[in-house]
Amino acid sequence: MKFSFSGEQEEFRSxxxxxxxxxxxxxxxxxxxxxxxxxxxxxxxxxxxxxxLTALRIPEAYGGHGFGFGELGIVLEEMxxxxxxxxxxxxxxxxxxxxxxxxxxxxxxxxxxxxALGETIATLACAEDDGLWEAAATTLxxxxxxxxxxxxxxxxxxxxxxTADTIVxxxxxxxxxxxxxxxxxxxxGDASRLERRLLKTMDPTRKLxxxxxxxxxxALLGExxxxxxxxxxxxxxxxxxxxxxxxxxxERLREDALAYAKMRMQFGRQIASFQSMKHTAADMLLDVxxxxxxxYYAAAALDDGDADVAATASLAKACAxxxxxxxxxxxxxxxxxxxxxxxxxxxxxxxxAKSSEVLFGDASYHREQMMRHxxx
Numbered sequence: 001m002k003f004s005f006s007g008e009q010e011e012f013r014s015x016x017x018x019x020x021x022x023x024x025x026x027x028x029x030x031x032x033x034x035x036x037x038x039x040x041x042x043x044x045x046x047x048x049x050x051x052x053l054t055a056l057r058i059p060e061a062y063g064g065h066g067f068g069f070g071e072l073g074i075v076l077e078e079m080x081x082x083x084x085x086x087x088x089x090x091x092x093x094x095x096x097x098x099x100x101x102x103x104x105x106x107x108x109x110x111x112x113x114x115x116a117l118g119e120t121i122a123t124l125a126c127a128e129d130d131g132l133w134e135a136a137a138t139t140l141x142x143x144x145x146x147x148x149x150x151x152x153x154x155x156x157x158x159x160x161x162x163t164a165d166t167i168v169x170x171x172x173x174x175x176x177x178x179x180x181x182x183x184x185x186x187x188x189g190d191a192s193r194l195e196r197r198l199l200k201t202m203d204p205t206r207k208l209x210x211x212x213x214x215x216x217x218x219a220l221l222g223e224x225x226x227x228x229x230x231x232x233x234x235x236x237x238x239x240x241x242x243x244x245x246x247x248x249x250x251e252r253l254r255e256d257a258l259a260y261a262k263m264r265m266q267f268g269r270q271i272a273s274f275q276s277m278k279h280t281a282a283d284m285l286l287d288v289x290x291x292x293x294x295x296y297y298a299a300a301a302l303d304d305g306d307a308d309v310a311a312t313a314s315l316a317k318a319c320a321x322x323x324x325x326x327x328x329x330x331x332x333x334x335x336x337x338x339x340x341x342x343x344x345x346x347x348x349x350x351x352x353a354k355s356s357e358v359l360f361g362d363a364s365y366h367r368e369q370m371m372r373h374x375x376x
Contacts, residue, residue, distance in 0.1 A: 048118030080248030
């Protein structure tokens, strides 16, 4: 397992960082987060035309580039650093992961090429009103109807669910319970009897939606009743990818806070020169570097097919959740509280840190999952 990036990967990171600095400055983030969609299709199309980012993880057989989670982690880390407002995570991580893990060969050939081109915005609808990210918690019902199925129920906290063109939905057969009887389905975003409502959240840079299904027509994705395992794999991948995104945001907060401390004068000295500030800066650096190591290791474990990747993913997510929040708190304190005001950009990353902390389960949840894995 590699613990360092290659020259090509570092060059890719450098080019991507420059691009995202141009397309996602704080001013643009503020503009997009005030819109209902949270992103613009023209900007999304240009981003994909430049680097083909949605095609990164998709195999070449389906129109993608065929890279692994190491490269995908680099993209997400830089997007987290730039706080990019775009449906990338929903499309390139969640929906793409579900299709690759569960879809048949014909379904992959039909669905993945347009995602790779950036023409289709997709997402995964799995959690419900209870906020649990577990297959067994699914209550949305899928009833056979003619040659297809009809879905009835609700899904909540769906990333970019109000704007997605294609929605991958986790549902269960009537009379089933637990992890049995679960299947994936695909639904058009403009499907009849599908109600999509944007949720009001504390983090306007990442849009979440609640979806209401009332006899919505759906097509089966993969094998009927066998979605539990591919769903579990998809959530593991999502946790690793989110951990990489979070360490990018934490690093940005750390760097900006240190730059402010070197500029801010108090009692005729830079506040960075005070011993207590040096201790805080050292703690932030240590926390972020450790979280990076965990996130990078988890991505490498996915690429290497490590048998303990579930525990590794939970470790990375728990570490990133704690680090991002603590770094955000330190950053605001270093700014003297002004970091939490609307005029200062620090609060944007603080809100993303808080929303990411609970997405796919908080640190306590993932520590419990890790212990269960090792005890099994």
